[in-house]
Amino acid sequence: MTSRRNFIKLTALGTSALSMGRFPIPAANPRPQPKQTPALGESPIVLSTWQHGVNANAEAWKILSTGGTALDAVEAGVKIPEADPNVRSVGYGGLPDRDGHVTLDACIMDQDSNCGSVAFLEHILHPISVARMVMEKTPHIMLVGEGALQFALENGFKKMNLLTPESEKDWKQWLKTSPYKPIINVENHDTIGMIAMDKQGHLSGACTTSGLAYKMRGRVGDSPIIGAGLFVDNEVGAATATGVGEEVIRIAGSHLIVELMRQGNSPEDACRIAVERIIRKQPVKSKEIQVGFLALNKKGEYGSWCVQKGFNYAVYSNTQQNELIDGKHSL
Ligand code: SD4
Numbered sequence: 001m002t003s004r005r006n007f008i009k010l011t012a013l014g015t016s017a018l019s020m021g022r023f024p025i026p027a028a029n030p031r032p033q034p035k036q037t038p039a040l041g042e043s044p045i046v047l048s049t050w051q052h053g054v055n056a057n058a059e060a061w062k063i064l065s066t067g068g069t070a071l072d073a074v075e076a077g078v079k080i081p082e083a084d085p086n087v088r089s090v091g092y093g094g095l096p097d098r099d100g101h102v103t104l105d106a107c108i109m110d111q112d113s114n115c116g117s118v119a120f121l122e123h124i125l126h127p128i129s130v131a132r133m134v135m136e137k138t139p140h141i142m143l144v145g146e147g148a149l150q151f152a153l154e155n156g157f158k159k160m161n162l163l164t165p166e167s168e169k170d171w172k173q174w175l176k177t178s179p180y181k182p183i184i185n186v187e188n189h190d191t192i193g194m195i196a197m198d199k200q201g202h203l204s205g206a207c208t209t210s211g212l213a214y215k216m217r218g219r220v221g222d223s224p225i226i227g228a229g230l231f232v233d234n235e236v237g238a239a240t241a242t243g244v245g246e247e248v249i250r251i252a253g254s255h256l257i258v259e260l261m262r263q264g265n266s267p268e269d270a271c272r273i274a275v276e277r278i279i280r281k282q283p284v285k286s287k288e289i290q291v292g293f294l295a296l297n298k299k300g301e302y303g304s305w306c307v308q309k310g311f312n313y314a315v316y317s318n319t320q321q322n323e324l325i326d327g328k329h330s331l
Helices: 053-064 070-083 127-137 145-154 165-177 245-250 253-262 267-281
Strands: 045-049 104-109 115-121 142-144 192-197 203-209 230-233 237-243 291-297 302-306 312-317 321-326
Touching: 045 053, 045 070, 045 291, 053 070, 053 192, 053 312, 053 321, 070 104, 070 127, 070 192, 070 203, 104 127, 104 230, 115 127, 115 145, 127 142, 127 145, 127 203, 142 145, 192 230, 192 237, 192 291, 203 230, 203 237, 230 253, 237 245, 237 253, 237 267, 245 253, 245 267, 253 267, 253 291, 267 291, 267 302
Parallel strands: 115 142
Antiparallel strands: 045 192, 045 312, 104 115, 104 203, 192 203, 230 237, 237 291, 291 302, 312 321
């Protein structure tokens, strides 16, 4: 919602292939043909976290409804809030760290378990596209900080100032008292996590954020961590997370949810069990934090669960045209 301010495998490569810059970047993630026949349910379908998921879903739906891939859809979808200065928790306009730097985390994962990630990246409008390029053009999965920026610039991304006057003003106001206490559902929990299934029944996901507002410099949350902020297994389902990343990383949240679905749990039950695990591990802290999970299985069934009231998500399919749904909660 707008009032809310507003997550090597070196196949046959020799060590010389690792010397990026001196050697051409090898095609590190050759695209294998899908190994399994996709199970078609409600597809295509796209889900994403929070109110800003509505605009993001609308963009993704343009691709999904015309037969495009889930991978293209999730990238295009999350680029909308990345570029929106009114979304104060993702990309351009995101609230900075406590030293005034906007630092971005993002990851993407496709139906063949290819994945790419950037963390602690500054000055780049679309970290999700850099993450995709890491996935497609390097033998690695994750690039961070200076190296991620260097890689982005070398690949045609332009450097820009992501700190808007509005975010700068809020940061300066915050500096006057410097209360480092996350506020539930406000300011700190509006990562966009998007998961989708395309007409072919293949799953992909993307997650992108400016992270917790006024975080310590260098802090990285769950959003760029494969298995924490996002996980996709095309045999089973996909999951993504939003909220206090430390709590999501602690239980490897998105991977846990996909494994719970593999064991036969519905998407909603899988999300609920993950939330209950967070609460069990950190019962006192859980009263003060928010974490929300979103999951989709191969049948096109989806579900969500969060710690506290207040999390919502958007769903776009042939039968649900961008509905905003409140996540069920434990506390
Ligand atoms: C993080 N999960 O960096 C993110 C924060 C966020 O919605 O805004 N989540 O921990």
